[in-house]
Amino acid sequence: MIDTPRYKELQTILAQQTDEKGRIDTLVDMGVEVRNIDVEHALKMAEDIIQRSKVVAYPRGIGRGLNLKGSCYWLMGDYEHGLAILKEALHIAERIKDVGLEARVLHNFGNIYRDMGDLANALTHFEKALINNEQIGDEFAQSVILTSISNLLYDLNDYDSALEYALKCLPIFERAHNRTSLINVHNTLGNIYFKKEQFSEALHYFQENLKHSEPETAAYVMAESGLGKVYYKMQDFGNSSRYLTDALREAQLLGNVEVQIICHFYLGRLYMDDNNDRQALQSLHAAYSLAEEYQRRHDLMSIHEVLSALYDKMGDIPQAFHHLKTFEQLKEEIFQQKILSELRNLQVRQQIELARKEKEVAERTARLKHQFMANMSHEIRTPMNAIIGMARLLLTRDPRPEQLRYLNAIQMSADNLLVIINDILDLSKIEAGKIVIEHIDFSMREVLQSVRDMLMLKAEERHIELRTSVDDALPRKLTGDPTRVNQVLINLAGNAVKFTEQGYVSVHISLAREEGSKLWVRFDVTDTGIGIAKEHIDSIFDSFTQAGAETTRKFGGTGLGLTICRQLVSLMGGEMTVQSQLGKGTTFTVTIPFDRAAEQTDEVQSNVLDPVSMRRLNNMKVMLVEDNEFNRMVAEDTLKELIPSIRLDVAINGQEAVDHLRREMYDVVLMDIQMPVMDGITATKIIRTELPSPQRNVKIIAMTANVLQEDVQHYFVVGMNGFVSKPFHAEELLLKMDEVMSGGKALSETEETIDKPQNEPKMEERPAAPILPDRVTDMQFLKQLTGGNADKMNKYIGMFLENAPKLLDNIDRALAISDYPTIKIAAHSLKPQLSYMGVKEDVSKIFLIEQSAGSPAHFESLPPLIHNLKHLCKKAFEELNNSKS
Known part of the structure; x- marks a missing residue:
């Protein structure tokens, strides 16, 4: 009553x-x-x-x-x-x-x-x-809203601002003698002081609520749960357990979900502290089930964090990984909403309109940026494909020595231009902090030789000397990111050549210092060029900035190079300085830390494709779908030269490709994306949904200049089997064609069996070993997760080495009996474990395996993917066994 x-x-x-x-x-x-x-x-x-x-x-x-x-x-x-x-x-x-x-x-x-x-x-x-x-x-109603905003600030961990709002509302509710609002603001104040670890104040407000609330009401059990969690923090475990247990029982009778979650959560922590892990797990799972059922994401975030610690304590590392990763994801989703700054100075009318306009502008800017990046990438890469392809074909036509020199220069310059394109595409990632620095073994001398080869012709044209040298004290092999090092050196040395009219440009690499296996390598790029005025030195690293308007007019350029260099050097843990004197020259000094590679011998690279793979390619029937005349010429000539027996048809748009497939079958379709009449995406959808078997299951490789990650992901979603970027490398294209075909029976195999020796095994029984990076694992995430604790790292590695082979065996056995649901489940379980060991998705293809196992149209692609995964895991197991200290 x-x-x-x-x-x-x-x-x-x-x-x-x-x-x-x-x-x-x-x-x-x-x-x-x-x-x-x-x-x-x-x-x-x-x-x-x-x-x-x-x-x-x-x-x-x-x-x-x-x-x-x-x-x-x-x-x-x-x-x-x-x-x-x-x-x-x-x-x-x-x-x-x-x-x-x-x-x-x-x-x-x-x-x-x-x-x-x-x-x-x-x-x-x-x-x-x-x-x-x-x-x-309505002042009272305003205070009710401000109490809710105080709770929102509390959710965002801005406890000082939350306290300020709550204390402003308190006297208004006291004057109004409104018990309900007073109880609400007391609860808010109790929670804020609890988070600020001012436990006596928190106790006061929760006790006030207990005193002024009716027993067996929501307000009463909320006060009891508040007291229970405060006493837990004060290490008064007896009182804590008593209040939490009473509150839980009453909340269950009332159906109060919030209090039930609080009580289960803190009782779980009590049991955990008492080493009663089984009971702790039971309580935390009860809290989790309620929070998930009622979509309480804040509570889920806290529960995942404690469950991760509990499973770690119990030695169940995969579960600890899972809950930690989910906690981090939820935390990012909740706190990335960027409203904290809006709440600090609450000017409501202006802020709502401003937020709306800012949102519209941000969304429109993001769309325009994406569209610009995609269009720019496509428009530049399409003609570059023709330039690189034709240069490559001319190099095979026995050119005269001076022609060979020019062709090599064309090829190197084109490759350099591709690096620039990739720089621009990566700029947004760098600024967003999403660029990934690799840690692979490489030769610094080879990197420097590549830089020299690329810039030598330009230096000779300008009649300046290009000097390069490496300190003998530097090991043959280091561990780091050779691509980014090359990018920095090309940019700095390229600028030096560009701004030097006489004299020389020098690139010297030396060992700055050494501590154990950690080496600090110094790069000095010196020139006798125009130099930089003192007033411009501080601004040359700003985006789109050069050393004065006169420099821009005379030498051109975007002014992005040094900005990207400094950001990349910083991402690699290094630093960059400059010394210059106007009219006499400039020296850029970069110092970057690397690890000494465990293996110092040079590896002999094997051929990408073995004879079995080449035989398979020679027997293929391929359709090339390409609207650009130059690109068609490059692709046709390249394929016919490398695979003389290939049967090649051409379509100039997606509609022609679909019409060809209605009449006859092909082994592989090389599909451009942007084409008139019908684009490659639409054509693929029609092939996969409207054509009869076996045509609807033809292997399709996207061969396009659209290389943004979201675009590539979309190609696989619509049903394509592979992707090759333009400009393509011939070896990469052949490897991708062989990869998509090696898992199923090619059309040509049934047509030309008579030409094969009867005792030769079928090709799909002898797939070529996949080409893997020098190192497939990367311990950076694990180091961050464990704070560099060697014992914990070894424990996690040990768990992976114990669990991953079992999952891999499940996948292998399931493939043998075509049990695709089991493959999907095992791949889903293996996916996060590989990522924790630093194995990249583009190497493991584990996400693609999981998705393919859930789609009957892609079952045929699984054998080569799983074949690749087994070789990858074998290498990963070896690396991890060797890395355990």
């Missing part, structure tokens, strides 16, 4: 009402009071209010009843129904122009979104509600 002072007061008012609409309004107020004690009773009252309002055609009463009903669903954790009901209430409030009702509905929207962890949406609705309450001058 409800017998609070406010409820009794409302009962008296109800008895005095003579108008049905007045009675309905009073019933709504009573329902709000009941809602905080018995939510199910309040829900029934809301239904009654809605029906009574419909009888007397009272839309405000219907709206208020719906708002009460939606708020009840919120408190019951039924967010989906709550949002649906509140949408009806908001529609009515807007239609009848009731600003106060609209504010209440918006506030309840915000409460639901906050519980769901959608803080950006919560803030938007709280701010709109605050605007409405300011319009009608």
Whole structure:
């Protein structure tokens, strides 16, 4: 029975009402009071209010009843129904122009979104509600909203600002003698002081709530759970356990999900501290099930973090990995909403409009940037494909010595241009901190020779000397990122050649210092060029900036080079300085740390394709789909020269490709993406969905200048089997063609069996060993995860070495009996374990295996993928066994 002072007061008012609409309004107020004690009773009252309002055609009463009903669903954790009901209430409030009702509905929207962890949406609705309450001058209602905003700041860990808002609301609620609002703000203050580790203040507010709340109500059990978690932090485990246990029992009777989650969570931590891991796991899983069922993302984030620590303590490393990774992902999703700065200075009207405009501008800018990057990449790479391809073909035609020199220069310059294109494409990644620095074995001398080969012709044209040297103290092999080192040196030395009219350019590499296996390598790029004025030295590393307008007019360039260099050097853990004297020259000095490679002998590179693979390629029937005449010429001539017996047809757009396939079958389709009439994506979709078998299962390789990651991912989603970027390398194209065919029976094999010796094994039984990087594992993530703790790293590596072979065996045995669901499950389990060991997806193809095992159209692609995975894992196991200290 409800017998609070406010409820009794409302009962008296109800008895005095003579108008049905007045009675309905009073019933709504009573329902709000009941809602905080018995939510199910309040829900029934809301239904009654809605029906009574419909009888007397009272839309405000219907709206208020719906708002009460939606708020009840919120408190019951039924967010989906709550949002649906509140949408009806908001529609009515807007239609009848009731600003106060609209504010209440918006506030309840915000409460639901906050519980769901959608803080950006919560803030938007709280701010709109605050605007409405300011319009009608309702100070009390404004304070209710500000309390909710204080809770939002608490969610974002901005406890000082949260405290400031809550303390401002406290005297307003005290003056109004509104017990419900006081209890809410006391709970908020208790939580804030708890997080600020001011436990005596936290106890005070939770005890106040316990004293002023009715037993067996939501407010009472919330206060009990608050006391329980404060006592836990104060290490008063007896009181903590007592309050948490009592609160849990009562919350279960009331159906209060929030309190149940809190109690299960802190009881789990109590059991964990007491080394009762089994009971701890049971409590934490109970908290997790409730948080997941009711979509409470903040709670899920905290639970995942503690579960990770518990599983680590129990020695279950895969589960510890899983929960840690999920915790990090949830934390990033919740906290990346970028609303903290908006909340610090709450200027609501201006901020809502500004946020809307900023969002529109940001979205439009992102779309334009993506479109620009994709178009630029395609437009540059398409003619580059023809230049590189024709140069390569001419190199095979026995050119004269001077022609050979020019062709080599063309090829090197084109390769250099591709590096520049990739720099521009990578610039956004660098600025976003998403660029990945590799750690592979390489020869610094080979890197320097590559730089020399690329710049020698340009230096000779300018009649300057190009000097290169490497300190003998430097080991033959280092571990680092040779591509990024080459990128930095090409940029610095290229600039030096560009700005030097007489004298020399020198690139000297030396050993700066050595500590164990860590080597600091120094790169000095010196020139006798124009130099840099003192007033420009500080600005040359800024984007799109050169040393003065005169330099830009005379020498050209984008001004991006030094910006990218400095960022790359920083990402590799190095530093970069410059010394220059106007008219006399410049020296750029770069120092980067590397590891000494474990293996110092040079490896002999084997051929990419073995005789079996070449025989398979020679028997292929291929369709080339390409609209660009020059690119068609390059691809046709290259394929016919490298694979003399290949049967090659040509289509100039996607429609022609589909028509060809309707008439005859091919082993492989080399599909361009951007074409007139019909593009490659549309053609692939039609082939996969409309053509009959076996044509619909033809192998399709995207061969395109569109190389952005999201584009490449889309090619696989629509059903393509492989991807080769333009300009293509002949070896890469042949390898990709062989890769997509080696797992299934090629058309040519059935047609030309008569030409093969009868005792020769079928080709798919003897797939070529995949070409793998020098090192497939990378311990950087594991080092970060364990803080460099060798014992923990060895423990995680040991768990991987124990679990991964079992999963690999499951995949292998499942493939033998065509058990594709088992392959998908095992691949899904193996995928995160490989990533923790630093094995990249583009090497393992484990994600592609998982996806292919779930799609009947791609079952045929699994054998070569799994063959590759087995070789990769064998190498990974060897590396990890050798790395354990």
